[in-house]
Amino acid sequence: MAEIVGAFALPHTPFFPALVRAGGEAGQELARKYERVAAAFREVEPEVIVFFLPDHLADNFQTIPIFDIGAAPSASGPCDDTEHPGHEVTIAVDRAIALHRHLVADGFDVALAREPRLDHASIVPLEFLTPAFQIPIVPIRISTFVRPLPTAQRCRDVGRSVRGGLEAGSPARVAVLATGNFSLEIGGPRMSETHYTGIPDPSWVERIVELMEAGELDQLVAEATPERLERAGAEAGELLLWIAMLASFDFCPPAFVELQPQFGQAFAAWPLRTGAAV
Amino acid sequence: MSAYAVEKVCRSVVMDAGFREQLREEPSRALEAARPALTESERRALIDGDVGTLSRGGASGFLLWQLSRFSLFGLDDALYAQRIRAAYADERARMRAAGELP
Numbered sequence: 001m002a003e004i005v006g007a008f009a010l011p012h013t014p015f016f017p018a019l020v021r022a023g024g025e026a027g028q029e030l031a032r033k034y035e036r037v038a039a040a041f042r043e044v045e046p047e048v049i050v051f052f053l054p055d056h057l058a059d060n061f062q063t064i065p066i067f068d069i070g071a072a073p074s075a076s077g078p079c080d081d082t083e084h085p086g087h088e089v090t091i092a093v094d095r096a097i098a099l100h101r102h103l104v105a106d107g108f109d110v111a112l113a114r115e116p117r118l119d120h121a122s123i124v125p126l127e128f129l130t131p132a133f134q135i136p137i138v139p140i141r142i143s144t145f146v147r148p149l150p151t152a153q154r155c156r157d158v159g160r161s162v163r164g165g166l167e168a169g170s171p172a173r174v175a176v177l178a179t180g181n182f183s184l185e186i187g188g189p190r191m192s193e194t195h196y197t198g199i200p201d202p203s204w205v206e207r208i209v210e211l212m213e214a215g216e217l218d219q220l221v222a223e224a225t226p227e228r229l230e231r232a233g234a235e236a237g238e239l240l241l242w243i244a245m246l247a248s249f250d251f252c253p254p255a256f257v258e259l260q261p262q263f264g265q266a267f268a269a270w271p272l273r274t275g276a277a278v
Numbered sequence: 279m280s281a282y283a284v285e286k287v288c289r290s291v292v293m294d295a296g297f298r299e300q301l302r303e304e305p306s307r308a309l310e311a312a313r314p315a316l317t318e319s320e321r322r323a324l325i326d327g328d329v330g331t332l333s334r335g336g337a338s339g340f341l342l343w344q345l346s347r348f349s350l351f352g353l354d355d356a357l358y359a360q361r362i363r364a365a366y367a368d369e370r371a372r373m374r375a376a377g378e379l380p
Contacts, residue, residue, distance in 0.1 A: 188339025189366035196359040
């Protein structure tokens, strides 16, 4: 039986690593936020990462599975030319296959990706969390770009089933991860007046954080309607990754959540392992 | 318009450096060879950097923006944004009036 020892969420904005490397006030503040999550992550000593990920129409394009699990010995990335050094990320392939079997048996028609390629959404967070890429991952991708999106309730149910699959599997300390924006439009009609991106619904971003801090997952799922996600921007469906992650443990208020309102996203940690401190 | 055919060109810009270079050197030829085939008006809109028309035709903003990210068809981020805003001026005004856009 695997134990979920913590849940963590952090952004994958492609230019953040370069901003941190450049130093300066903004870079230092970013580095502090990432390190806060990384410190909480190290504290629970995970052996495996189950990572709820988007795919930016990079690997999945001709066919768009609503859910898929990457199951290969490793996967390279980023495949979407985001000027990061390339990495080969080890996949916990046996656990991925076991999880796939569990999810399908549990009624979820999840695709199996036998030669997955990772985009910046996995590489950027892992660069900060596990700079040596030493911890194997199980990538679980959810279609968060192409309409129709899966419902929030469906993603919650998948998250619950992932927990069941992990608990039925071999022993390991597992960290569950999510990444993504609550409100974001890139290149579409809801962009701001001053940039090709925009945060169309800042009040929704604040509401999500309020509900997470209150431990109100039921309410968050109820309010994350297709209409609300649409209003929050074309890329706002990434909230669904958070919802799947939050459903994979006994949801409680986070140890901390740090909002980045100007980017419509947040850093957060739920260290769960007994004795873990932040 | 086939949003998928246009999106596939944009996505190939990201994933295929060779195709990206072909678009810089011989845009008409590269677009004529694209599959699924593009219509004449789709090829023209791409070559003109007419992202407003392509967006209104259903192509993803995220994928269309890749054209300006890689400085193709005379686009840069400012020009890209200007053309999208112009194409949706009425909707943006309505959304702003309804409090759905800051």
